[in-house]
Amino acid sequence: MTDTTSTASPVPAGVKPLVDIQGVHKFFGEHHVLKGIDMSVKPGEVSVIIGPSGSGKSTLLRCINLLETISAGRIYVHDALIGFKEINGKLHDLNTKQIAGQRREIGMVFQRFNLFPHKTALQNVIEAPTQVKRQSKAAAKLKALELLEMVGLSDRANFYPAQLSGGQQQRVAIARALAMEPELMLFDEPTSALDPELVGDVLEVMKKLAKSGMTMIVVTHEIGFAREVGDTLTFMDGGVVVESGNPRDIIANPQHDRTKEFLSRVL
Numbered sequence: 699m700t701d702t703t704s705t706a707s708p709v710p711a712g713v714k715p716l717v718d719i720q721g722v723h724k725f726f727g728e729h730h731v732l733k734g735i736d737m738s739v740k741p742g743e744v745s746v747i748i749g750p751s752g753s754g755k756s757t758l759l760r761c762i763n764l765l766e767t768i769s770a771g772r773i774y775v776h777d778a779l780i781g782f783k784e785i786n787g788k789l790h791d792l793n794t795k796q797i798a799g800q801r802r803e804i805g806m807v808f809q810r811f812n813l814f815p816h817k818t819a820l821q822n823v824i825e826a827p828t829q830v831k832r833q834s835k836a837a838a839k840l841k842a843l844e845l846l847e848m849v850g851l852s853d854r855a856n857f858y859p860a861q862l863s864g865g866q867q868q869r870v871a872i873a874r875a876l877a878m879e880p881e882l883m884l885f886d887e888p889t890s891a892l893d894p895e896l897v898g899d900v901l902e903v904m905k906k907l908a909k910s911g912m913t914m915i916v917v918t919h920e921i922g923f924a925r926e927v928g929d930t931l932t933f934m935d936g937g938v939v940v941e942s943g944n945p946r947d948i949i950a951n952p953q954h955d956r957t958k959e960f961l962s963r964v965l
């Protein structure tokens with residue numbers, strides 16, 4: 699059923715994956731949304747996921763980030779089994795505190811910039827480090843200013859979300875996720891809600907982050923980004939991985955009709 703074409707990734711063989719997704723299924727009631735997903739991402743890799751609307755891309759990211767519970771299979775992030783602990787071969791649910799601990803290691807940026815509207819850019823970025831990690835305000839602020847500089851918004855630190863463009867808000871959202879020093883960043887169509895002229899700045903920040911060695915899983919329709927920045931490209935359709943491999947190979951020479959048809963629509 700899962701017909702996967704793999705090519706070598708640029709990360710040397712033998713390096714342990716940072717993210718290891720094994721036979722993951724997800725049901726919403728009777729609705730079988732993920733039908734046996736296998737995928738792995740090595741440290742420092744950028745894994746790009748494409749696919750039509752409704753194919754299960756967001757659900758997969760949400761399962762990695764513990765916003766959804768998987769129905770079967772396993773997800774490991776840095777050797778930790780996500781959402782469960784295994785005792786004598788049996789899986790037990792994690793408690794709320796353990797879930798929060800795992801989620802803290804994973805940053806996520808959504809399609810809709812969900813900044814706190816009544817907080818400035820700087821206050822948004824220091825919120826989690828001070829509230830969740832109990833960092834001092836001074837230390838969190840120092841780090842936040844560095845991150846705002848990284849995303850090109852040093853001069854917008856004291857602006858409220860409503861005073862920022864969508865692209866600027868999305869860059870604040872990236873800085874906010876990075877403030878928790880995650881070991882993995884998930885992006886769910888981070889540029890889909892933006893006006894076309896604002897997409898480039900956000901993609902530039904993501905590219906910079908990729909170059910800095912961050913491990914990233916990026917759901918996007920930006921095929922140029924996939925080709926230029928992606929180490930692997932995975933095409934999902936109907937809750938399965940149809941094909942996965944080197945982005946340039948897949949874009950130039952898709953093996954499956956469904957991939958061809960999808961690419962012809964987005965290219």
Ligand code: ADP
Binds near residue numbers: 751755
């Ligand atoms: P994609 O991100 O690829 O567009 P999604 O993961 O959002 O796809 O959705 C996959 C399928 O799962 C869709 O049919 C969607 O309606 C369904 N779905 C997503 N979230 C829920 C939910 N919370 N409850 C029920 N169905 C859901």
Ligand code: MG
Binds near residue numbers: 755756886
């Ligand atoms: Mg989605």
